[in-house]
Amino acid sequence: xxxxxxxxxxxxxxxxxxxxxxxxxxxxxxxxxxxxxxxxxxxxxxxxxxxxxxxxxxxxxxxxxxxxxxxxxxxxxxxxxxxxxxxxxxxxxxxxxxxxxxxxxxxxxxxxxxxxxxxxxxxxxxxxxxxxxxxxxxxxxxxxxxxxxxxxxxxxxxxxxxxxxxxxxxxxxxxxxxxxxxxxxxxxxxxxxxxxxxxxx
Numbered sequence: 639x640x641x642x643x644x645x646x647x648x649x650x651x652x653x654x655x656x657x658x659x660x661x662x663x664x665x666x667x668x669x670x671x672x673x674x675x676x677x678x679x680x681x682x683x684x685x686x687x688x689x690x691x692x693x694x695x696x697x698x699x700x701x702x703x704x705x706x707x708x709x710x711x712x713x714x715x716x717x718x719x720x721x722x723x724x725x726x727x728x729x730x731x732x733x734x735x736x737x738x739x740x741x742x743x744x745x746x747x748x749x750x751x752x753x754x755x756x757x758x759x760x761x762x763x764x765x766x767x768x769x770x771x772x773x774x775x776x777x778x779x780x781x782x783x784x785x786x787x788x789x790x791x792x793x794x795x796x797x798x799x800x801x802x803x804x805x806x807x808x809x810x811x812x813x814x815x816x817x818x819x820x821x822x823x824x825x826x827x828x829x830x831x832x833x834x835x836x837x838x839x
Contacts, residue, residue: 641822645673648703650727651696657723658694665693665793667761670823671786672700675759678782679704682756688748688776689713690741691762695724701759702731709733714744715762741765745772757782767801770808774815779833783815789825 647669658666667675679687679701687705689698692715701711714737715721721738728734737744741764749772758777760766765773766785777783788802809829810817820826 641670645669647672648699651699654695654699654723654727657726658696661694661719661723663694663720667693667697667700667786668823671826672697674823674826675784676700676704678757678784679709680706682709684708685710685756686754687711688755688758690745690758690760690765690773691715692721692724692736693717693761694720695728697759697761698724698728698734702728702734705733707733710735712737714739714741716740742769742772745769745776748772748776754778755781757784759784761786767805770805774812774831777831779831781831783829783831785827787824788819788827789821791824 655666675697679685683706685705687701687709689701689711692698692713698711698713705711711734713724713734716739718738721736725736729736741762745765746769753776755776756778758765758773758781760773760783774783785805788806790799806819806827809815809827814832815829816832818828820828
């Protein structure tokens with residue numbers, strides 16, 4: 639099996655990537671991560687999804703490609719110039735809502751409103767390296783929390799590796815979450831919120 643063959647990317651993705659290249663923005667989710675997100679969104683009919691870190695909308699496009707007509711996606715980023723590319727290609731889809739705002743403040747407002755989601759893809763610092771507890775609080779029982787870039791990346795700032803190790807260790811010790819670590823694509827950690835704490839036989 640070749641995992642990069644026949645990915646069948648969303649039709650809009652090529653145009654998003656072309657505009658992204660013109661900006662020389664390189665912090666995109668990998669196609670393999672996108673394909674996984676598409677499958678996970680497809681597993682949640684009528685789902686509510688949250689993306690932290692819109693960027694130029696590459697992962698957003700993959701998520702929308704997996705969602706059914708009754709699902710909704712909220713996506714937030716603090717960089718208006720990046721979000722503008724995503725909006726230019728995806729805003730006509732009524733299932734997606736874009737927010738240009740600090741991710742941490744956005745998470746705080748969602749928690750105050752009692753919002754919850756079937757899947758959160760955290761691809762920026764808020765909800766991942768900061769405000770982690772808030773992001774996890776917003777995941778429904780049986781819902782999914784996904785982060786990428788857990789393997790060393792060329793664009794990591796100096797001193798970032800210990801932060802990655804600490805994040806993984808934190809998530810591993812949370813008994814209310816079932817963790818799968820995938821040394822694949824850019825390095826994926828997928829966590830499922832247990833409906834109830836497991837009972838040892």
